[in-house]
Amino acid sequence: MKSLTDRKKSVSKRELTFAEKAYLPAVLKGMSITLKHLFKKEATVRYPEETRERAEVYRGMHVLKRDEEGRENCTACGLCAVACPAEAITIDAAERQPGEEHLYREEKYASKYEINMLRCIYCGLCEEACPKDAVYLTDRIVPTEYSRGKFIYGKDILVEGVKPEERIDISQRKKDYKMDVKD
Numbered sequence: 001m002k003s004l005t006d007r008k009k010s011v012s013k014r015e016l017t018f019a020e021k022a023y024l025p026a027v028l029k030g031m032s033i034t035l036k037h038l039f040k041k042e043a044t045v046r047y048p049e050e051t052r053e054r055a056e057v058y059r060g061m062h063v064l065k066r067d068e069e070g071r072e073n074c075t076a077c078g079l080c081a082v083a084c085p086a087e088a089i090t091i092d093a094a095e096r097q098p099g100e101e102h103l104y105r106e107e108k109y110a111s112k113y114e115i116n117m118l119r120c121i122y123c124g125l126c127e128e129a130c131p132k133d134a135v136y137l138t139d140r141i142v143p144t145e146y147s148r149g150k151f152i153y154g155k156d157i158l159v160e161g162v163k164p165e166e167r168i169d170i171s172q173r174k175k176d177y178k179m180d181v182k183d
């Protein structure tokens with residue numbers, strides 16, 4: 001009967017040799033591919049000991065900058081939170097008290113500045129919206145965690161120069177976080 005397409009293939013029904021029955025040609029072919037890859041440059045890196053070079057435009061973890069005198073740049077204007085398409089930023093503003101001039105550059109500062117890193121899409125719009133050069137996205141990778149609550153980054157993680165021992169206990173930070181974040 002005439003075929004509608006030209007794709008028909010006749011299949012050989014010849015008897016398999018002993019080697020073919022024992023899969024020898026297939027095993028040798030597989031081993032030759034493995035051998036070929038042994039002498040090729042490794043495609044993987046031994047992370048976290050080794051890291052790949054990232055593109056100059058890579059956007060990773062945020063940092064809240066200080067000025068040259070060590071005072072926080074952020075004035076809690078809220079523009080970054082408004083610009084954020086993922087609604088990942090939560091800010092509480094407070095008034096600078098006498099004697100705190102060395103801590104905050106302007107009269108108003110962020111008493112709370114939190115970013116939900118699970119919501120963040122690293123678009124960089126917060127950085128672009130900031131009129132005070134306060135928030136920047138670095139090339140640092142956000143580390144993995146076992147609970148969702150630990151991805152709520154507060155000022156103790158975001159402000160540059162905070163020592164690890166000065167970081168707040170995460171359970172404390174979760175308590176005053178307004179969104180429903182469960183472990």
Ligand code: SF4
Nearest residue numbers: 084120121123124126
């Ligand atoms: S990088 Fe984008 S998504 Fe992430 S906090 Fe900034 S504005 Fe929001």
Ligand code: SF4
Nearest residue numbers: 074075077078080130
């Ligand atoms: S980081 Fe910048 S935009 Fe966001 S509240 Fe602070 S000063 Fe305003």
